[in-house]
Amino acid sequence: MKNHNFKFKNNILFVENISVSSIVEKLETPLYIYSKRAITEAWDSYYQAIKNRNCLVCYGMKANSNLAVLKEFSRLGSGFDIVSGGELERVLAIKADPKKVVFSGVGKQSWEIEKAIKSGIKCFNVESESELYNISKIAKNIGVIAPISLRVNPDVDANTHPYISTGLKENKFGISINTAYDCYKIAVGLPNLEIVGIDCHIGSQLTEIKPFIDSIEKIILLINKLKASGIQIKHIDIGGGIGIQYKEESCISPKELVDKVFAKLEDNDLGDLQVILEPGRSLIGNAGILVTKVQYLKKSEDRNFVIVDAAMNDLIRPALYQSYHEIVPVIKRDGAKKEYDVVGPVCESSDWFAKDRLLNELYEGELLAIESAGAYCMTMASNYNTRGRAAEVIVDDFNYYITKKRETIDDLLRLESTIS
Numbered sequence: 001m002k003n004h005n006f007k008f009k010n011n012i013l014f015v016e017n018i019s020v021s022s023i024v025e026k027l028e029t030p031l032y033i034y035s036k037r038a039i040t041e042a043w044d045s046y047y048q049a050i051k052n053r054n055c056l057v058c059y060g061m062k063a064n065s066n067l068a069v070l071k072e073f074s075r076l077g078s079g080f081d082i083v084s085g086g087e088l089e090r091v092l093a094i095k096a097d098p099k100k101v102v103f104s105g106v107g108k109q110s111w112e113i114e115k116a117i118k119s120g121i122k123c124f125n126v127e128s129e130s131e132l133y134n135i136s137k138i139a140k141n142i143g144v145i146a147p148i149s150l151r152v153n154p155d156v157d158a159n160t161h162p163y164i165s166t167g168l169k170e171n172k173f174g175i176s177i178n179t180a181y182d183c184y185k186i187a188v189g190l191p192n193l194e195i196v197g198i199d200c201h202i203g204s205q206l207t208e209i210k211p212f213i214d215s216i217e218k219i220i221l222l223i224n225k226l227k228a229s230g231i232q233i234k235h236i237d238i239g240g241g242i243g244i245q246y247k248e249e250s251c252i253s254p255k256e257l258v259d260k261v262f263a264k265l266e267d268n269d270l271g272d273l274q275v276i277l278e279p280g281r282s283l284i285g286n287a288g289i290l291v292t293k294v295q296y297l298k299k300s301e302d303r304n305f306v307i308v309d310a311a312m313n314d315l316i317r318p319a320l321y322q323s324y325h326e327i328v329p330v331i332k333r334d335g336a337k338k339e340y341d342v343v344g345p346v347c348e349s350s351d352w353f354a355k356d357r358l359l360n361e362l363y364e365g366e367l368l369a370i371e372s373a374g375a376y377c378m379t380m381a382s383n384y385n386t387r388g389r390a391a392e393v394i395v396d397d398f399n400y401y402i403t404k405k406r407e408t409i410d411d412l413l414r415l416e417s418t419i420s
């Protein structure tokens, strides 16, 4: 297993001190199960990196925004990176401190900006000149000063899947490093804005430090240019992006990254800047599994299909990015292995979880755990094929807590009506 809080005891898969089968017996499948201890330990890997430093972690909640998960991170001391008014409502719902919230995203709407200003967030990560004008206008109407950073697009290749790469000039994100200086100058001239920082986020699931450092070097040049023209910033936000192990990837440790970032800043007399991090996946990705049941085995001319009861609507990453997720039977056994295609019931050929995967011979009715399902799985779930979204639970030692009920078909139909 990719996280030691999920492990086999006498060949039975446990999450901390509860067996997966015993939870499924009550709650059925598909079911997301998270480990509270895995969450705490992931947080600790960041805490070790930031303690005694002027550094703030703002959890990128798009990875997993369940209120119980957010509450844990808030309790541990995290702030939040949000990208919508809905995510802001989640922060407020758990009574987290808005002063530790940064707001990213290329398409912030006026109501979202207004709500964020009124809530007193730490900073807007502004992604275009037009957005700058809009925030200034809204702040002026309310009669307050809005704190802003510009999200700079440094044109650095993050060496990750093209769909989750964000720091190249062809990507829609941020303001080009070449025009950011002019944009800061525009911000200086606009009413009701306070320039507080600079921001970048170059992509997700990064497995090397170099792209981070390359972009920070470019940003340092810009900070110095701004300084020379009298624009002082207080923080540098380096975004999220640290990858996790899905298969055999090597991983960056938060401490290694943070040490290198501070060393770079100190070398450039910028050691007094606050550093903000926006990790999502590395805080929650390997803290969760998706449990699914084998519905049917189906042999075609050249394939062994395992049709499970979870589908792309529950976990879309393989369909969208051809991503790899480890799959293990919940009851481990020895014996013959076979190559399987693990697929869901949805009417799309892209509805698969694994192809040509060597697994112990499987049986109808048995449970499988899809690993590394803590990040960008439940938050990307949909109702395609009128399938209710899965339930979620968090295990804490010998107990588990239902943190999201399973959606019923009634839930799905409630908002709809016919025209007569």
Ligand code: LLP
Residues within 6 Å of the ligand: 060, 062, 063, 081, 104, 105, 164, 201, 203, 204, 205, 239, 240, 241, 242, 278, 279, 280, 281, 282, 317, 321, 375, 376
């Ligand atoms: N900050 C910003 C502005 C972001 O856009 C993101 C993620 C993060 C922080 C957190 O990045 P992380 O630490 O999780 O890499 N659905 C894709 C991932 C999309 C990432 C979007 N932005 C996936 O399943 O791989």
